[in-house]
Amino acid sequence: MVSDQDSSSPPISKPAPSKELTARVLSALVMVAIALLTAYWGGWPFALFWLAAGIAIMIEWTRMTGVEPRLPVQGVLAIGLGVLTTLFLSEAxxxxxxxxxLFFLAAGTLLTRGAASRIWSASGFLYALPIILVPPIVRDHPELGILGLLWMFAVVWATDIAAYFTGRTFGGPKLCPPISPKKTWSGFIGGVVAAALGGVLVAWAGQNYGLNLPFGLLGTAVLSVVASVASQIGDLGESALKRHCNVKDSSHLIPGHGGVMDRLDGFWAVCLIVAAVLSTIHFIP
Incomplete structure (x- = not known):
């Protein structure tokens, strides 16, 4: 039987603006500020910032994939990432x-129980490497430096923001429904266009301050498009991993955002693109 409701009862009030959205915006501003400030400092502060991010990613990865014994494996792999950062800064x-x-990769893998878990353990360590190494390499590179970093940030941030808003505004066919039902082709295209514009804008602004990327404006536009596509593929890849592990977020470390992997999946993919470009054209000193 349906219960009667007094017609004089006050109407149900609409919910106030989401506290989660507020937390999301504030968290994003804090992360952007820290990333830009440490990028300006460079050196140890910058490398330690990305080391912390890499360790957090490794911990989230091994937790999601059920690696055991979890804490000993995470400890060995975290020490390994710290040693590699120290060796890089010491110009070893x-x-x-x-x-x-190789030593820490082998140690963490052998410590892990089960053949399948060993693969997850090793891949978690390898997944964290681009995050801890590529940003410091770019920051210290004589032909890239802080402008190269700002280009990486601009491409990823422009992709994320534009893909979100164009996808919500225009909708349309889904990009990859089995992995991420909310992503659309309109969002994908919007992200690519915004990344190209953002990347070129950073390069153009740098020229006004005597800083130049070694690719030229046209080359920067092309590389920005490639990086944007990679960023969105990286996002889908992390979504596929979370679906495989049956989790919504990699962790709840960042208010309103989930985990570090959730925030850096696209940046991780751009790090791979940059590493490939640097290796191919022999920019790494």
Missing amino acids: RTVLFLAAG
């Missing part, structure tokens, strides 16, 4: 750097 020889990386 490449052979020493590679030996240390």
Whole structure:
């Protein structure tokens, strides 16, 4: 039987603006401020910021994938990431750097129980490497420096923001429904266009201050498009991992945003693109 409701009862009030949205915006502003401030400082503060991000990503990865014994494995892999950061900042020889990386990769993998879990353990360590290494490499590079970093930030942020708003505004066919039902082709295209404009704008602004990217404005536009596509693929890849692990967020570390992986999946993919470009054209000193 349906219960009667007094007609004189006050109407149900609409909910106030979401506290989660407020937390999301504030968290984003704090993260952007820290990223830009440490980028300006460079050196140890900047490298430690990205080391912390890489360790957080590794912890989220191993937690989601059920690696056991969790804390010992996470401890070994975290120490390994810290050692690699220290060796990079100390300008250690490449052979020493590679030996240390292989040692900690093997140690963390062998400590893990189960063949499948060992693959997850090793991949978590390898997944964190671009995050801890590529930003400091770009920051210290004589032909890229802080302008190269600002370009990376601009491409990723422009992609995320434009994809969100154009997708909500225009809707249309879904980009990849089995992995991410909310993403659309309109959002994908909007993100690519915004990234190209944002990347070129950063390069053009840098020229006004005597800073130049080694690709020229046209090359920067092309690379920005490639990076934007990679960023969105990285986002889909992380969504696929979360679906596989049956989790909504990689963690609840960042208010309103989920985990560090949730925020840096696109940036991680751009780090791979930058590393590939630097390796291909021999920019790495």
